[in-house]
Amino acid sequence: MTKLKVGVYGITGCAGCQLSIIFNEDDLLDLIELVDLKAFPFIKEVNPDEQYDIIFVEGLVADKGDLETIKKLRKNAKVLVALGACAATGCVPAYRNFTLKENYEHLLYRKIKELQDVQPTPVDMHVAVDYYLPGCPPDKRQILAFIKGAVKGAIPKPTDNPVCVECRQNGNVCLLEQGKPCLGPITVGGCNAVCVNGGLECWGCRGPTKDMNLPLMISLLKRKGFDEKFIQDRMRTFVGLKLPMLKEVLHGKNHHA
Amino acid sequence: MNPYLPQPYTILEFRRESPDTFTLTIDLKKRHSPGQFVQVSVPGIGEAPISICSDSRSYVKLNIREIGNVTRALAKSKKGGKIWIRGPYGKGYPMKALEGKNLVLIGGGCGVAPLKGVIDYIEHHRSKYRDIHLFLGYRSPEEILFKKELREWKKNYRLEVTIDQNQHGAFCYDAKVGFVTEAINAAVLDPHKSAAFLCGPPVMMKASIDLLKQKGFQEDQIFISAERLMYCALGVCCHCMIRGKFTCVDGPVFRYDEIGAFTHD
Amino acid sequence: MVLYRLEKKRLGELIGRLMLDAEVIAPVKKDVVRFLPIAHPEEIHLERNAFFPAKEYFFPQHQTLFQFDGKSFAPVIPKPKKRVFFGLRRCDLTAIRHQDLAFEEVKDPYYETMRKSALLIGYHCPKAPSPYCFCGSLPQIEFFDLMFFDQQTGFLVETGSEKGEQIVREHPELFALTDLPKPDTKIPGADRLHVENIAPLYDHPDWKKGADQCLSCGACTALCPTCYCFEIHDEVSTANPDAGKRSRSWSSCQLPGFTRVAGDHVFRKERDHRFKHRIFHQLEYFKEKHGVPLCVGCGRCIEACPTRIDFVKLLNEMKT
Numbered sequence: 001m002t003k004l005k006v007g008v009y010g011i012t013g014c015a016g017c018q019l020s021i022i023f024n025e026d027d028l029l030d031l032i033e034l035v036d037l038k039a040f041p042f043i044k045e046v047n048p049d050e051q052y053d054i055i056f057v058e059g060l061v062a063d064k065g066d067l068e069t070i071k072k073l074r075k076n077a078k079v080l081v082a083l084g085a086c087a088a089t090g091c092v093p094a095y096r097n098f099t100l101k102e103n104y105e106h107l108l109y110r111k112i113k114e115l116q117d118v119q120p121t122p123v124d125m126h127v128a129v130d131y132y133l134p135g136c137p138p139d140k141r142q143i144l145a146f147i148k149g150a151v152k153g154a155i156p157k158p159t160d161n162p163v164c165v166e167c168r169q170n171g172n173v174c175l176l177e178q179g180k181p182c183l184g185p186i187t188v189g190g191c192n193a194v195c196v197n198g199g200l201e202c203w204g205c206r207g208p209t210k211d212m213n214l215p216l217m218i219s220l221l222k223r224k225g226f227d228e229k230f231i232q233d234r235m236r237t238f239v240g241l242k243l244p245m246l247k248e249v250l251h252g253k254n255h256h257a
Numbered sequence: 258m259n260p261y262l263p264q265p266y267t268i269l270e271f272r273r274e275s276p277d278t279f280t281l282t283i284d285l286k287k288r289h290s291p292g293q294f295v296q297v298s299v300p301g302i303g304e305a306p307i308s309i310c311s312d313s314r315s316y317v318k319l320n321i322r323e324i325g326n327v328t329r330a331l332a333k334s335k336k337g338g339k340i341w342i343r344g345p346y347g348k349g350y351p352m353k354a355l356e357g358k359n360l361v362l363i364g365g366g367c368g369v370a371p372l373k374g375v376i377d378y379i380e381h382h383r384s385k386y387r388d389i390h391l392f393l394g395y396r397s398p399e400e401i402l403f404k405k406e407l408r409e410w411k412k413n414y415r416l417e418v419t420i421d422q423n424q425h426g427a428f429c430y431d432a433k434v435g436f437v438t439e440a441i442n443a444a445v446l447d448p449h450k451s452a453a454f455l456c457g458p459p460v461m462m463k464a465s466i467d468l469l470k471q472k473g474f475q476e477d478q479i480f481i482s483a484e485r486l487m488y489c490a491l492g493v494c495c496h497c498m499i500r501g502k503f504t505c506v507d508g509p510v511f512r513y514d515e516i517g518a519f520t521h522d
Numbered sequence: 523m524v525l526y527r528l529e530k531k532r533l534g535e536l537i538g539r540l541m542l543d544a545e546v547i548a549p550v551k552k553d554v555v556r557f558l559p560i561a562h563p564e565e566i567h568l569e570r571n572a573f574f575p576a577k578e579y580f581f582p583q584h585q586t587l588f589q590f591d592g593k594s595f596a597p598v599i600p601k602p603k604k605r606v607f608f609g610l611r612r613c614d615l616t617a618i619r620h621q622d623l624a625f626e627e628v629k630d631p632y633y634e635t636m637r638k639s640a641l642l643i644g645y646h647c648p649k650a651p652s653p654y655c656f657c658g659s660l661p662q663i664e665f666f667d668l669m670f671f672d673q674q675t676g677f678l679v680e681t682g683s684e685k686g687e688q689i690v691r692e693h694p695e696l697f698a699l700t701d702l703p704k705p706d707t708k709i710p711g712a713d714r715l716h717v718e719n720i721a722p723l724y725d726h727p728d729w730k731k732g733a734d735q736c737l738s739c740g741a742c743t744a745l746c747p748t749c750y751c752f753e754i755h756d757e758v759s760t761a762n763p764d765a766g767k768r769s770r771s772w773s774s775c776q777l778p779g780f781t782r783v784a785g786d787h788v789f790r791k792e793r794d795h796r797f798k799h800r801i802f803h804q805l806e807y808f809k810e811k812h813g814v815p816l817c818v819g820c821g822r823c824i825e826a827c828p829t830r831i832d833f834v835k836l837l838n839e840m841k842t
Contacts, residue, residue, distance in 0.1 A: 024760075027760040027761075030759075030760035030761040031760055033761075144760065148758050149326075151763050152301055152302060152330070152758065153326075153329065153330060153333075154299075154301075154303075154327075154329070154330055155326070159779065160777070160779055161740070161779060162737075162739055162740070162777075164740055164741060165739070165740045165744070165774065165777070168740060168741050168744035168745065168826075169583040169584075169744055169771070169772055171574060173553055173554050173573070174826070174828055176828045177828065184739070185737035185738070185739045185828065211738055211777070211778050211793075212738075213736065216735065216736070216829065217737060220737070220828060220829060258629075259597045259631055260628050261587055261597075261754075261768075262588070262595055262597060263595060298595075300590040300595070300756065301590070301756050301757075301758040301763060301765075301766050303755065303756050304754065324784040324785045325784030325785070327784075328784065341595070459787075484783060485781065485783065485789060486780070486781050486782060486783050488752065488753050488754040488770070489628070489752075491628040492627060492628060493624055493625060493627065493752075494751060494752050494753065494754070494770075494773075495750070496751065496773070496780060496781065498799075498803065500802075500807070501803070501806065501808075501810050501811070
């Protein structure tokens with residue numbers, strides 16, 4: 001059986017999500033046997049520009065160079081996977097969309113063509129994405145499960161369970177109860193509630209669940225003493241572009257106040 | 258005996274039925290009744306409940322639609338290969354209790370599969386039932402199942418095949434273009450001494466039941482085969498529960514008045 | 523029924539002796555009270571009931587059912603471990619019995635192995651330990667090996683099984699036979715559910731009221747001592763994708779994925795339908811099958827709910 005040809009690429013991002021693949025230390029040698037990891041510019045010298053079964057792309061589109069790269073990757077990929085929060089939801093770099101231009105204008109690159117500014121946006125706002133492995137960074141076991149699923153021709157269905165499901169199974173006591181602004185109830189799980197396990201509230205890096213009860217989440221945070229500005233900032237930090245209704249729910253008619 | 262343990266069986270035949278369905282014949286020789294199902298495993302991918310579409314002591318046939326990971330993997334099975342199965346499970350159609358009656362069978366899409374088991378059963382016990390009326394609805398000519406058998410069915414029963422559309426004017430076994438409900442509506446059905454079996458998409462079942470009721474069928478004359486997510490198939494994981502009834506052990510065939518039209522419950 | 527008296531100051535001695543040949547699991551005060559294996563009898567905390575139930579010891583969050591290698595499925599049955607559970611409240615004991623009913627029906631070998639090696643010692647609540655308790659409104663059964671009634675300077679100990687009596691026999695210097703009457707088993711302040719039959723409330727519009735306050739986080743089902751729903755998934759090894767394991771995990775009827783079939787249709791999509799289903803399974807559906815409601819009235823689903831949806835209050839209001 002021919003091995004799946006896999007490429008791992010990065011556009012604007014921190015390379016942490018690519019590292020998450022490598023962090024599967026115990027499985028790494030088997031993984032290299034399992035698939036043909038042909039392109040991985042972050043750790044490889046030779047990365048042919050050709051057709052791949054799966055391309056993982058990390059990072060978001062933030063400059064003209066990214067735009068060209070992402071179009072090329074889409075053309076080269078049978079299956080394009082948005083790896084990590086930047087690629088999937090825009091993450092922290094996309095937060096710029098919610099600030100005034102005068103706050104950052106003086107920081108933009110102007111001379112180098114490839115670095116010329118593009119509105120920072122997740123990959124699916126430019127090309128079709130076949131699968132999302134969200135998270136900042138994505139869960140390494142989930143990446144592995146995706147690859148193994150692809151090898152078996154059975155890619156796992158993405159969960160829509162909130163972070164709370166794993167959090168409660170892990171025996172954590174709800175951080176909302178402790179007055180922390182945890183976004184677990186509206187955030188897609190699959191991360192094993194890693195932040196909450198360590199005592200840090202969920203910031204929502206994996207994106208909103210389809211089933212989220214956003215009005216209730218907001219009114220609960222308000223009841224806990226967080227003001228609208230705080231709630232808006234917090235919810236926008238990782239996934240602002242995926243919450244277009246946020247402003248309306250936050251300031252508009254609130255059914256649950 | 259570990260109730261979750263699948264057993265290996267041999268695939269006796271693989272037959273492509275339509276572009277996205279296929280029929281497996283398996284050397285499973287356990288007693289079963291039409292409407293029952295088995296839990297098919299693909300190690301490493303998972304399990305899926307598949308209804309039995311045959312009536313035999315020497316094999317079972319499974320008509321499978323490629324819709325999820327398990328069924329897509331099963332599509333790669335080959336004659337002579339191995340397949341992992343638990344079951345048969347569940348309660349099928351009450352064939353014994355309905356002897357001497359007219360039967361109206363209404364199937365939509367891959368919902369025709371369990372009804373095929375009923376038809377096979379009727380064929381083996383033809384003298385015990387009166388008029389048999391089949392309404393089989395499909396979206397397109399390509400989706401029509403059991404094409405080989407249709408000719409026989411047409412000879413022996415009152416058969417109506419409908420297709421929602423026939424864009425390319427394909428040959429399609431005398432199927433009428435239109436919804437299966439239109440065919441039911443146009444037919445003369447005598448509710449007296451009759452029972453109706455339904456299996457298909459929820460919307461189609463709902464519309465068909467409404468029509469049957471208009472024609473004088475009582476809710477306790479209507480039997481439906483329910484589809485639900487299942488893991489254990491034993492009555493413990495609870496995913497398939499409908500109003501307190503387990504689809505896996507109390508169903509999948511329910512008398513309509515037992516669960517009603519509670520598609521969300 | 524025989525009653526014994528155990529001096530309070532000698533509880534540690536008893537627990538210490540039980541610890542010699544069994545793992546003793548008891549409520550321990552950490553961030554909250556949890557059932558944990560104890561290292562010292564002094565760790566036992568009886569003032570509050572445990573925030574988390576003991577169910578994970580019989581029905582773990584994640585449990586391997588089989589290992590497969592492409593040629594066969596090999597069951598992975600857990601090794602029975604001798605365990606003594608101390609300090610189970612009446613509701614939690616009844617909950618264990620109710621889970622038994624569910625798993626016994628299918629002769630689940632995984633549950634059975636974990637369960638049969640456990641000795642259950644109850645602690646009768648002197649008063650309702652939480653404002654959310656409503657065990658008094660639901661049938662509690664006499665189900666324990668030993669039951670401890672808290673009295674000022676000692677425990678009145680009731681034996682409920684041969685295993686329980688054996689413990690008393692093995693430690694005659696700790697247990698003194700007494701002819702004191704059995705205390706009232708009613709727990710004061712815990713009968714706040716006033717609806718006996720919820721079936722007529724099925725179409726009541728106020729289910730929506732409860733669901734509007736629901737985040738669908740699944741805390742209620744995870745912390746419920748009786749909720750036993752699970753899902754089964756396969757995982758393959760990276761070295762050999764034909765080999766791997768099949769395991770089960772807790773699942774929650776409060777999530778849309780609970781009824782999502784291949785092709786993405788969700789049968790119980792609306793939040794109020796999911797909420798209603800949980801309450802109906804707890805109070806009505808289980809009763810239809812097993813003769814007793816599944817719910818035992820411990821109140822954990824309310825206490826753990828981030829918005830404190832009090833279905834007891836909601837039902838009481840629906841009735842009026």
